[in-house]
Amino acid sequence: MNKKIDRRTSGLDGKVAIITGSNRGIGKAIVLELGRQGAAIVLNGRNSRRLKLIKREMATKGFIAVSFRADVRNPHECRELIEFAVKSFGRIDFVINNAAAFSRGSVEKMAPSNFSCLMETNYYAPAYLCKYAIPHLRKTKGTLIFVNSVSGFYGFPYNVAYAASKMAQAALAQALEIELFDDKIHVGILYAGYTENEEEKIMLDEDGSLVYLPQRSNVRLATRESVARAVADMIVNRTRKKTLSFLGHFAEISSRYFPRFARRFLIWKRDAIRQYYTLTGGSRVTSLRSSKVPDSLV
Numbered sequence: 001m002n003k004k005i006d007r008r009t010s011g012l013d014g015k016v017a018i019i020t021g022s023n024r025g026i027g028k029a030i031v032l033e034l035g036r037q038g039a040a041i042v043l044n045g046r047n048s049r050r051l052k053l054i055k056r057e058m059a060t061k062g063f064i065a066v067s068f069r070a071d072v073r074n075p076h077e078c079r080e081l082i083e084f085a086v087k088s089f090g091r092i093d094f095v096i097n098n099a100a101a102f103s104r105g106s107v108e109k110m111a112p113s114n115f116s117c118l119m120e121t122n123y124y125a126p127a128y129l130c131k132y133a134i135p136h137l138r139k140t141k142g143t144l145i146f147v148n149s150v151s152g153f154y155g156f157p158y159n160v161a162y163a164a165s166k167m168a169q170a171a172l173a174q175a176l177e178i179e180l181f182d183d184k185i186h187v188g189i190l191y192a193g194y195t196e197n198e199e200e201k202i203m204l205d206e207d208g209s210l211v212y213l214p215q216r217s218n219v220r221l222a223t224r225e226s227v228a229r230a231v232a233d234m235i236v237n238r239t240r241k242k243t244l245s246f247l248g249h250f251a252e253i254s255s256r257y258f259p260r261f262a263r264r265f266l267i268w269k270r271d272a273i274r275q276y277y278t279l280t281g282g283s284r285v286t287s288l289r290s291s292k293v294p295d296s297l298v
Ligand SMILES: NC(=O)c1ccc[n+]([C@@H]2O[C@H](COP(=O)([O-])OP(=O)(O)OC[C@H]3O[C@@H](n4cnc5c(N)ncnc54)[C@H](OP(=O)(O)O)[C@@H]3O)[C@@H](O)[C@H]2O)c1
Pocket: 020, 021, 022, 023, 024, 025, 026, 027, 044, 045, 046, 047, 048, 050, 070, 071, 072, 073, 097, 098, 099, 100, 101, 121, 147, 148, 149, 150, 191, 192, 193, 194, 195, 196, 197, 198, 200, 201, 202, 294
C-alpha cells in the first residue's frame, strides 16, 4: 500500500472523473478503482456493447457511472464528451487520457495511415480533450492525467509510430503543467510498463490491417489493477510524474542521463527488438461485424 495514502480515508466521494478508452483494459481497471474510491465516472470508448457491459458492472457494484460513446480523435466529439459530463454531474474533477492506438513494424514497411492514426489518438485526442476540459477543471482545481508508456522516453525502433505519439503526448503534459500552474490544475503523467492486455486488445499491423495482440509471454507484465492503483494514487497525492516497472526506470534513466549508452544498448539489442515488435503474431481481425470490433474502426 502506498505510504502516503490510507485507502480507508482517501475517498473521492462527490468527485467526477472522465476516463477515455474505459470500456476495456487499463481504462476499465481505472474505472473500477476510482469507482471503488467513490468517484462518479464518465465512461468512454467507441464500442457501445462494451460500454453497456461496464456500465452494468458498475451499477451492480453500487458505483456511479454514465457512458458517452465518442471517438476522441474528433474534436467535436471531445467537446460533446466534456459537455455531457458537466450536464450529467455539474462538474469535472479528473480527466484521465487513457485511450490509445497501437501499431508495430519498421518505418520502411509501415502503412502511412498508421502514423496518422496513432498521432490522432495518442496526441491530438488528449490535446482536444484538455482544451475543452480546462475551463471546468479551473473551477475544481482538478487533475489531468496522461497514461503514457515506457515508449514515451525514446524513439524505440520498430515501434516508432507509438513512441513518437507518446513522446508528443509527454510534451503536451509538460507544457500544460506550466500553462496551468497559476490555475492550480494538477497535471500528472504516468509512464506505465508492459501490462497484461485483454483478449480483445487490437493493434495495427505494419500493413495497416488489424490484429488481436496475443498475451505477451516474453516480458514481465504488470496487472491492469496495479496500473489503475498508480493512477488513483497520483490523483490523491497530486503526483506530477510516476514511472512503473524496472524497464520503465531503465528506459527513463538511460535515455535522460546516459543517452549514448541508451543508443548503444538499442543497437546491441536491435534484432531482439525487431523480433519482439514484428513477430509477435496475433490473429487477424477479419469481420467488421464481429461483436469484438469497435463500432467505428481505426
Ligand atoms: N498494455 C500495455 O502494455 C501498456 C503499456 C504502457 C502504457 N499503456 C497505455 O495504457 C493505456 C491503455 O492501454 P490498454 O493496453 O488498456 O489498451 P486497450 O486494451 O487497447 O484499450 C484501449 C481503449 O481505448 C479505446 N479507444 C481507442 N481508440 C479510441 C478512440 N479513437 N476514441 C475513444 N476510445 C478509443 C478502446 O475502446 P474502443 O475500441 O471501444 O474505442 C479501449 O477502451 C494506453 O494509453 C496505453 O498507451 C499500455
